[in-house]
Amino acid sequence: MSIHTIEVLVENEPGVLARVSGLFARRAYNIDTLVVGPTSNPEVSKMVIQVNLEGHSLEQVIAQLDKLISVISIEELVDGAKKPVKDTQPDYQN
Amino acid sequence: MTTQHVPTANGTAMSGATSLVKSLEAANVDVMFGLPGGAILPAYDPIFDSTIRHILVRHEQGAGHAATGYAQVTGRAGVCIATSGPGATNLVTPLMDAGMDSVPLVAITGQVPSAAIGTDAFQEADIRGITMPFTKHNFLVTKAADIPRAIAEAFHIATSGRPGPVLVDIAKDALQTQTTFNWPAKIELAGYNPRITPDNQSIADAAALIAQSKKPVFYVGGGVIKAEASKELAQLVELLGAPVVTTLMARGAFPDSHPLHLGMPGMHGTVAAVTALQKADLLITLGARFDDRVTGKLSTFAVSAKVIHADIDPAEINKNKFADVPVVGDLRETITALIPALKAALEKSRPDLTPWNASMQKLKSTYPLGYTLPDDGSLSPQAVIERIGKISGSETIFTSGVGQHQMWASQFISYEHPRTWLNSGGAGTMGYGVPAAMGAKVGAPDATVWAIDGDGCFQMTNQELVTCALNNIPIKVAIINNESLGMVRQWQTLFYEGRYSNTSLESKRVPNFPMLAEAMGCVGLSCERPEDLDATIEKAMSINDQPVVVDFRVHRDAMVWPMVAAGTSNDEIMIARATAPDWDSQEL
Structure with a gap:
């Protein structure tokens, strides 16, 4: 199954959607759907992204996303539940 | 060389522009490379009074690569500053270059007043959007009060973890507004916590x-x-x-x-x-x-x-x-x-x-690096570079442009110490050599700094020799003049049946490099015969109060070997044209 759903908490600041969508575009990752909404913390927004991997690894997509300073944390959603991201190195939930 | 600035007390009233300069002082910046213009002009007034040395470049790209050269030599963040619009876009190449080579760089740009953002105002460019793909992070600051924190975060991000370039774009009205200085004691970024200690x-x-x-x-x-x-x-x-x-x-x-x-x-x-x-x-x-x-x-x-x-x-x-x-x-x-x-x-x-x-x-x-001398007795580019390395010694800092001369400078100079070889590796930026040498010399004023440049590269950024001449930055430049875009020509020789489409620069006719150098306040030398090579290098080595440019007029057909053609396997390495190593005699 090459479609995965990830939940990404980001700083609620101008341009953050461009940072995330731009990363997907320039690394040729494919977004199937993307939803952005508020969280209980006004400084933090939540993005739910369905990514169609098409040959890329989920680990690499997450690692590249995590390099964005505005990205706070990333989790994969599996059957509606949050699943800890399997990773080479645990920096994602910092 | 670290300048000791008098620290500015938090809570001091000042303009946003002054708070920018005080923030740079608080970040221990001792030098920056830049060029003013309308949107950044408010910042240039307090720069006039600052202990930070500002070096006025002739093109913003020169400022960016100079900041990179400075950073590569010192290990500290390099700083460049430019105005909005074209000033900022001229920094795009150095920022991309620094991103590819993980160089800590902080670029500061003026932006049109916040009310004018989005109106296609004079000299408006969305430099934050433009640089998003290759900066480690970037900021658009529209409030004076936010300037010190943005600068502090920029230096923290640029220099920690995997180093990289950070751009801080500041709206003109934020620079002009009165504020109180507030330098953050501690930086905490929820989304940034690089792992330092391995498990x-x-x-x-x-x-x-x-x-x-x-x-x-x-x-x-x-x-x-x-x-x-x-x-x-x-x-x-x-x-x-x-x-x-x-x-x-x-x-x-x-x-x-x-x-x-x-x-x-x-x-x-x-x-x-x-x-x-x-x-x-x-x-x-x-x-x-x-x-x-x-x-x-x-x-x-x-x-x-x-x-x-x-x-x-x-x-x-x-x-x-x-x-x-x-x-x-x-x-x-x-x-x-x-x-x-x-x-x-x-x-x-x-x-x-x-x-x-x-x-x-x-x-x-069995397969040491080597080269054959030209049959006609003309100057060999590899020999020029090898002799400069030998005569100048292993404490010398070398920069290069991109192409054949870069590969030969990597191959035929013996490097014994870190931070003595500066080049544009990931980006392959032609024109990196001269401005990077300028920044390197500013960062390491006691070292001999040679830019090994090509005649093509040199013609992209040589205007910074004026900056060097006027600011007592006596770098040495070796133009490996093969009157060609040599690496492209090599590929045309190998892969395009010798059809030399647009790679002949005719640089042995025009420009006259020594005269161009003299016009820019440098010493211009020229060398055409192998028997003059050592004496010319020694002459260049003896001049330390002015930049020196040497036009080494070399044979144009020399090629870089060994070579693994793009897209092929490393197993297909060639030691000369159509010549593979003799694998049968090797036991691996």
Whole structure:
């Protein structure tokens, strides 16, 4: 199954959607759907992204996303539940 | 050289512009390279009074590469500053360049007043949007009160973790508004927490894997220099006694004179270095990123090797090549932890590396780097570069442009120390050489700094020699003048049947480089005959109160060898045109 759903908490600041969508575009990752909404913390927004991997690894997509300073944390959603991201190195939930 | 600034007390009232300058002082900036314009003009007024040395460049691209050269030599963040619109877009190439080579850079740009943003105002460009793909991070500041925090965060992000460029775009009205200075005591970024200390299990796994390997090779990248880990690397290499290769970005990380050093791998690497990676059973990868110029065709790269990949950037792990043992952390900490772990592992089992080392040493002696002198007795470009290296010595700092002269400068100069070889590795930016040399000389004023440049590259950024002449920055520039875009011409020779479409620059006719140099306040020299070579270099070495430019008029048909053609396997390395190494006589 090459479609995965990830939940990404980001700083609620101008341009953050461009940072995330731009990363997907320039690394040729494919977004199937993307939803952005508020969280209980006004400084933090939540993005739910369905990514169609098409040959890329989920680990690499997450690692590249995590390099964005505005990205706070990333989790994969599996059957509606949050699943800890399997990773080479645990920096994602910092 | 660190300037001691008088610290500014938090709560002091001042303009946003003054708070910018006070913030740069608080970040211990001692020099910046820039050029003013309308939107950044408010900042230039307090710069006039600052203890920070501002070097007025002739083109913003020069400011960016100079800041990079400064950063590469000192290990500190380089700073460049420009106005909005075209001033800012002229920084785009240096920012991309610094991103590709992980250089700590802070770029400050003026932006049109916040009310005018989005109106296509005069000199408006969305520089934050433009630089998003290749900056480590960037900011658009529209409120005066936010300036000190943005600057503090910019320096923190640029210099920590995997270093990189950060841009701070500041709206003109934010610079003009009155505010109170507030320098943050501590920086906390929820989304940024680079891992510095590697985990113990990875170190133990790496040590165990190394202790089982019969054919290991150290694949050393620029990260070793960034992490100041050369001393630790030397200890690790001595402990294991395995061969070492240093990538284009890592030249100088390990001494070229060391017997275990096989040279540079990759497209123009040595036969021994390329073959060591291909035939190894283990790559001990330290701060390198499996770039296509190193791996050749990836599916055929080091197929029987296990991989230890140590890097500070988790996203490099498994990006191009699967890592059996990933180790994320600062390289100096990583190598420091690996030494005792490996010592212990080797006490339990120590494979005999003698056959492996012997076959690599045989390759090294059978296929040394070399060149043939031109038949017509004209000047050989490789000989020019080799002699400059020999005469100038190993304490010299070298920069280069991009192309044949860059590869020869990497091949034929012996690098013994980190931070003595500066070039544009990832981006391949023609024109990097002269401004980077300017920044390097500012960062290391007591060192001899040579820019090994091509005649094509030199014509892109030589205007900064005016800056050098006026600001007492006496760099030396060797133009390796083959009157061509030499590397492109080489590809046309090899892959386009010698159809030299638009690669002839006619630089032996126009411009007259020595006269151009003199016009810019430099000493201009010229050398055409091999018998004059040493005397010309020595003449250039004797001039230390002015920049010197030497036009070395070399043979145009020299080519860079060895070569692994783009997209082919490293196994297809050629030592000369249509000449492969004699593999049958080698036991690997």
